[in-house]
Amino acid sequence: MLDSAFGWLGQIVEWIGRFIPRWEIVNTTYGAIKYKYGKTPIFCGPGIHWYWPAVSQWDTFPIARQTTSLPTQTIMTADDKVVAISGLIVYSVEDLMKLLPTTYQPDQAIGEISLTAVHGVCCRLTWAALTDEQRRGTLETKLRRAAQNMLDDYGVRVIKVQLTDLAPT
Numbered sequence: 001m002l003d004s005a006f007g008w009l010g011q012i013v014e015w016i017g018r019f020i021p022r023w024e025i026v027n028t029t030y031g032a033i034k035y036k037y038g039k040t041p042i043f044c045g046p047g048i049h050w051y052w053p054a055v056s057q058w059d060t061f062p063i064a065r066q067t068t069s070l071p072t073q074t075i076m077t078a079d080d081k082v083v084a085i086s087g088l089i090v091y092s093v094e095d096l097m098k099l100l101p102t103t104y105q106p107d108q109a110i111g112e113i114s115l116t117a118v119h120g121v122c123c124r125l126t127w128a129a130l131t132d133e134q135r136r137g138t139l140e141t142k143l144r145r146a147a148q149n150m151l152d153d154y155g156v157r158v159i160k161v162q163l164t165d166l167a168p169t
Helices: 002-017 096-102 106-122 127-136 138-154
Strands: 022-026 030-036 040-044 047-051 056-062 066-076 082-093 156-168
Touching: 022 030, 030 047, 030 096, 040 096, 056 096, 066 106, 082 106, 082 138, 096 138, 106 138, 106 156, 127 138, 127 156, 138 156
Parallel strands: none
Antiparallel strands: 022 047, 030 040, 030 056, 066 082, 082 156
16 A cells, blocks of 8 residues: 555656756767657757756667678579578668658668668679679678668668678578
């Protein structure tokens, strides 16, 4: 019985606290978007930012260099060989205002878009061309450009895309 009384009191204190301005500290490796009234996004870079909890919401995301593993996918090459490919993407976020307000799960979206880019490049090559370009190092450039073209609209700068596994099945 005492717990429910203190729980009710805690809810009242929390409700009153929404009308007191608060501050948020954004680290140098992060960026933040403050949504005023749930709809107007405002970018907040590193530093201290004040907000009113009653009318504002915060969404933070790392903008520094990040690496995401791309899971194994099977691809049919241009000469009808089935191969298993996995890789990784190294990227940073240059424009958080393009990424967060338009994407539900940014990490997952970046990974899936990158997988699509890898598939698009590799399925156009024959097995011989794929392995040859992998050895020469030109495949990495093609993969990075394809991923960059697809991620430009989201404010993501692709630093590197490379295959970690490439094998016939």
